[in-house]
Amino acid sequence: MMDLIRSDVRDIVRALDRADFKGKIALVTGGAGFLGSWLCDVLIELGARVYCVDNFASGRWENISHLASEENFVFIEHDVSKPLEIKEKLDYIFHFASRASPFEFEHYPLEIIDANTLGTRNMLELARKNDARFIFASTSEIYGQPDVVPTPETYWGYVNPIGIRSCYDESKRLGETITMAYHRQYGVDVRIVRIFNTYGPRMRADGVYGRVVPRFISQALNREPITVFGDGSQTRSFCYVTDLITGVLKFAVLENGNGEVVNLGNPREVSILELAHIIKKLTNSDSPIEFHPLPPDDPPRRCPDISKAQKLLNWKPKVELEEGLKKTIEWYKGEI
Amino acid sequence: MMDLIRSDVRDIVRALDRADFKGKIALVTGGAGFLGSWLCDVLIELGARVYCVDNFASGRWENISHLASEENFVFIEHDVSKPLEIKEKLDYIFHFASRASPFEFEHYPLEIIDANTLGTRNMLELARKNDARFIFASTSEIYGQPDVVPTPETYWGYVNPIGIRSCYDESKRLGETITMAYHRQYGVDVRIVRIFNTYGPRMRADGVYGRVVPRFISQALNREPITVFGDGSQTRSFCYVTDLITGVLKFAVLENGNGEVVNLGNPREVSILELAHIIKKLTNSDSPIEFHPLPPDDPPRRCPDISKAQKLLNWKPKVELEEGLKKTIEWYKGEI
Numbered sequence: 259m260m261d262l263i264r265s266d267v268r269d270i271v272r273a274l275d276r277a278d279f280k281g282k283i284a285l286v287t288g289g290a291g292f293l294g295s296w297l298c299d300v301l302i303e304l305g306a307r308v309y310c311v312d313n314f315a316s317g318r319w320e321n322i323s324h325l326a327s328e329e330n331f332v333f334i335e336h337d338v339s340k341p342l343e344i345k346e347k348l349d350y351i352f353h354f355a356s357r358a359s360p361f362e363f364e365h366y367p368l369e370i371i372d373a374n375t376l377g378t379r380n381m382l383e384l385a386r387k388n389d390a391r392f393i394f395a396s397t398s399e400i401y402g403q404p405d406v407v408p409t410p411e412t413y414w415g416y417v418n419p420i421g422i423r424s425c426y427d428e429s430k431r432l433g434e435t436i437t438m439a440y441h442r443q444y445g446v447d448v449r450i451v452r453i454f455n456t457y458g459p460r461m462r463a464d465g466v467y468g469r470v471v472p473r474f475i476s477q478a479l480n481r482e483p484i485t486v487f488g489d490g491s492q493t494r495s496f497c498y499v500t501d502l503i504t505g506v507l508k509f510a511v512l513e514n515g516n517g518e519v520v521n522l523g524n525p526r527e528v529s530i531l532e533l534a535h536i537i538k539k540l541t542n543s544d545s546p547i548e549f550h551p552l553p554p555d556d557p558p559r560r561c562p563d564i565s566k567a568q569k570l571l572n573w574k575p576k577v578e579l580e581e582g583l584k585k586t587i588e589w590y591k592g593e594i
Numbered sequence: 595m596m597d598l599i600r601s602d603v604r605d606i607v608r609a610l611d612r613a614d615f616k617g618k619i620a621l622v623t624g625g626a627g628f629l630g631s632w633l634c635d636v637l638i639e640l641g642a643r644v645y646c647v648d649n650f651a652s653g654r655w656e657n658i659s660h661l662a663s664e665e666n667f668v669f670i671e672h673d674v675s676k677p678l679e680i681k682e683k684l685d686y687i688f689h690f691a692s693r694a695s696p697f698e699f700e701h702y703p704l705e706i707i708d709a710n711t712l713g714t715r716n717m718l719e720l721a722r723k724n725d726a727r728f729i730f731a732s733t734s735e736i737y738g739q740p741d742v743v744p745t746p747e748t749y750w751g752y753v754n755p756i757g758i759r760s761c762y763d764e765s766k767r768l769g770e771t772i773t774m775a776y777h778r779q780y781g782v783d784v785r786i787v788r789i790f791n792t793y794g795p796r797m798r799a800d801g802v803y804g805r806v807v808p809r810f811i812s813q814a815l816n817r818e819p820i821t822v823f824g825d826g827s828q829t830r831s832f833c834y835v836t837d838l839i840t841g842v843l844k845f846a847v848l849e850n851g852n853g854e855v856v857n858l859g860n861p862r863e864v865s866i867l868e869l870a871h872i873i874k875k876l877t878n879s880d881s882p883i884e885f886h887p888l889p890p891d892d893p894p895r896r897c898p899d900i901s902k903a904q905k906l907l908n909w910k911p912k913v914e915l916e917e918g919l920k921k922t923i924e925w926y927k928g929e930i
Binding site: 367368403417418424428429431435436437440450 | 711758786
């Protein structure tokens with residue numbers, strides 16, 4: 259299934275300016291994870307030198323094994339909550355390390371907090387020493403249960419600080435705070451990207467504990483029941499990975515991006531039940547839909563206001579949900 | 595002016611049960627600070643053994659020097675963002691270390707973040723090893739600019755994650771998150787107290803950069819202009835220190851307090867301008883009132899809903915604002 263990814267990587271590369279990346283040195287934390295591995299692929303394709311850092315807490319070697327033979331690809335197995343030094347001078351640091359599946363929040367709260375606070379601190383320290391640009395992968399989860407949907411960057415968030423999800427939501431919020439503190443104290447060039455739900459090849463399926471898109475796809479393909487939490491009326495907006503990665507890299511090289519915060523995601527809002535039906539149809543599956551209790555503090559709506567990204571980056575998602583899902587289903591067919 | 599404090603300490607002691615504290619070993623971080631030093635005084639008076647930990651970032655030796663000769667008082671100069679070991683078995687850990695003046699947020703953001711995140715982590719680790727009860731000093735600032743005033747514990751907060759104040763607000767929020775993570779993961783007995791504005795003897799005046807009550811008092815006593823930020827219509831509710839400390843210690847020994855979060859503060863809401871006039875009157879001062887620009891993200895209203903504390907702890911503030919201010923003014927007259 260590498261052909262599919264290779265063609266998607268080429269699509270991303272076409273939307274960018276090779277001159278911004280060629281010969282540059284980038285470090286990607288969480289580089290063996292879903293988004294991190296796409297970043298590595300694209301950066302290598304653009305002619306950058308890539309340090310990929312991962313401790314395999316949730317990343318997988320298979321996501322990057324094809325890059326191992328690349329001259330410009332260096333893999334470092336490392337936990338970002340410990341300081342890191344790199345002998346070459348870095349130009350970009352993409353801090354994408356963190357478990358992100360709600361099912362992991364209950365079991366690894368302290369590890370998640372570490373990746374987003376100590377990890378962010380350590381990578382900012384590295385950025386400061388290298389005079390490198392720092393791109394922090396924040397999340398729509400910092401908005402919690404927003405009053406304003408679609409949610410703009412100016413909304414401050416309504417998050418439960420002591421709930422089960424708080425290890426993720428609050429540590430990403432503090433990750434943003436630390437990022438801005440380094441920007442203000444030390445003048446580090448920082449960019450914060452608030453990433454809304456993204457899907458595509460390489461997102462882990464993980465059975466019933468996976469993120470919703472890969473879970474529904476693998477359940478549909480295996481003719482198992484599709485597990486919907488709550489009544490499925492809660493909404494999400496799903497961005498195909500190529501659109502997201504294009505936005506992240508456009509933001510990373512933006513001339514006036516220093517100190518900015520940008521939402522990236524697809525503004526089409528769909529209910530979880532609607533998503534289940536779309537995936538059933540695309541997989542031609544007769545899986546029944548099963549309803550399970552909603553976990554605590556599950557956000558009822560999630561949809562980005564992307565007007566800032568459209569204006570700053572001249573960017574908007576191009577891949578329709580059905581088109582992105584078809585590709586993703588193809589990829590999982592090869593995997594399962 | 596120690597007579598005033600001594601008499602106040604005896605008032606607090608009368609409201610508590612000596613049997614809960616006598617012979618117990620307590621550690622107080624930020625023990626040389628405003629609230630921490632009052633805790634040390636009362637705990638010593640109750641017959642507890644006290645480890646007082648402070649790095650003098652904002653604490654002062656004068657606040658605790660009178661305790662140095664006490665057999666049961668041990669002072670440790672230590673930065674809580676570094677791990678700490680104590681040779682005796684601890685019963686209570688009061689984590690009260692953190693700069694708390696908005697004027698410091700701009701200059702010490704990373705230090706504040708460390709005290710509330712690494713510091714909280716280190717003290718929870720100590721609580722876990724000692725099977726000690728952990729009391730976290732959180733703050734009304736975790737509510738940010740709340741939609742609901744008076745604000746109950748169930749309100750999640752509306753906080754700017756990337757503003758100048760965020761180093762304090764967000765790190766206190768994550769402090770709560772880490773506290774609950776230790777409670778859930780390791781079964782540590784934890785109690786979170788959200789402290790609303792408190793004032794009284796030992797709060798630092800610090801000239802124009804001090805907290806509002808000591809700043810107004812010292813300006814009024816010195817016949818200098820009283821500096822009001824904004825138009826003074828923003829509200830706060832001010833709790834005299836004896837009431838606050840009584841509430842904290844009642845909560846610390848509460849049988850069913852494990853895993854609970856409680857607001858402590860005085861529910862009387864006054865505007866900053868009203869406070870200026872009260873203090874002018876009580877000090878018989880002819881200081882003019884000067885209006886300065888409001889700092890960013892200054893909360894327009896702050897008032898606790900204390901029904902939970904009333905029910906759980908059979909507690910409510912007893913000291914009227916004018917009475918508490920009179921004592922505080924007496925104390926500052928001795929200091930200035």
